Amino acid sequence: SSRAAFATGNWDTFKLFLNYPPTPEIAVEQPEAVGLENGDTKQFGSVSLGASRSPMSFTIRNRGLADLTVANVAVIGGNAGDFVVNTDAMAKTVGAKATTTFNVVFTPSSLGVRTTTLRITSNDADEEIIDIILVGSAPVAGGQMTDNFDDDTLDPVKWLNGKKGH
Numbered sequence: 001s002s003r004a005a006f007a008t009g010n011w012d013t014f015k016l017f018l019n020y021p022p023t024p025e026i027a028v029e030q031p032e033a034v035g036l037e038n039g040d041t042k043q044f045g046s047v048s049l050g051a052s053r054s055p056m057s058f059t060i061r062n063r064g065l066a067d068l069t070v071a072n073v074a075v076i077g078g079n080a081g082d083f084v085v086n087t088d089a090m091a092k093t094v095g096a097k098a099t100t101t102f103n104v105v106f107t108p109s110s111l112g113v114r115t116t117t118l119r120i121t122s123n124d125a126d127e128e129i130i131d132i133i134l135v136g137s138a139p140v141a142g143g144q145m146t147d148n149f150d151d152d153t154l155d156p157v158k159w160l161n162g163k164k165g166h
Contacts, residue, residue, distance in 0.1 A: 022096070025064035026124040028132065032059045032099075036132055042118075044083075044106040044136030053136065055086070055103035060120065062094040069093055071121040073102055075134065079114040082107060083134050108138035 028036045036042065047053045062068035070092050075083045084105045091100040108114050118132040 022065035024062055024066050024068035024094075024096075024122070024124050026068055026120070026122050026127055026130065027061040027063050028120060028130055029059040029061060030056065032057075032101075036130075038127065038130045039133070041133040041135055044134065046137050046139050047106055047108055049108055049111055049138040052105050052107040055105050057101050057103050058118075059099050059101050060090070060094060060122075061099045062096060064124075065096045067093050067095055069123040070100070071123070073118070073120050075104075075116045076119050078116040079109070080116045082109050082114045082136065083116050083118070085118070104134065106134070106136040108136060111138045111140055113137045 030036055030042055042056070044053050044056065060068070060070060070090065073085055073087050073090070075085055084107070085102060086105070087102045090102040091098075094100050104118065106114070113135065114137060115133060115135050118134050120130045120132075121128060122130075
């Protein structure tokens with residue numbers, strides 16, 4: 001029994017009992033060894049319109065003692081088209097205590113703040129779905145106009161200094 005194993009000092013037997021039956025246990029990290037929890041936000045920073053940020057690498061770590069099956073990694077909702085997930089090199093099955101990686105590239109298609117949800121689904125018993133909020137932006141550059149000019153009086157000096165004014 002577990003009580004007897006612990007009482008006799010057989011700690012390895014006791015630990016095995018606690019992890020029986022063996023199960024997978026997912027951990028998502030970015031950067032590696034820095035854990036992300038369900039609902040956390042990952043910032044891509046500011047990127048010029050149409051340009052791409054260097055790929056951000058995410059690590060999936062299986063902390064469990066059984067194989068972790070990664071069913072899907074995708075971006076959903078919001079500005080999903082601005083965030084491209086590359087899972088080409090990612091293992092779909094992650095062995096016990098092993099890791100795999102995938103990348104996300106941010107390429108804004110419009111000015112302003114861009115967001116989406118990175119969703120990772122797996123066979124982890126208590127965290128089948130992990131959602132990470134991805135945020136990036138495409139700033140308005142010095143000479144780009146984003147005013148809809150719905151009034152006739154625009155002060156270009158105030159506009160260039162970031163203050164629409166008459």
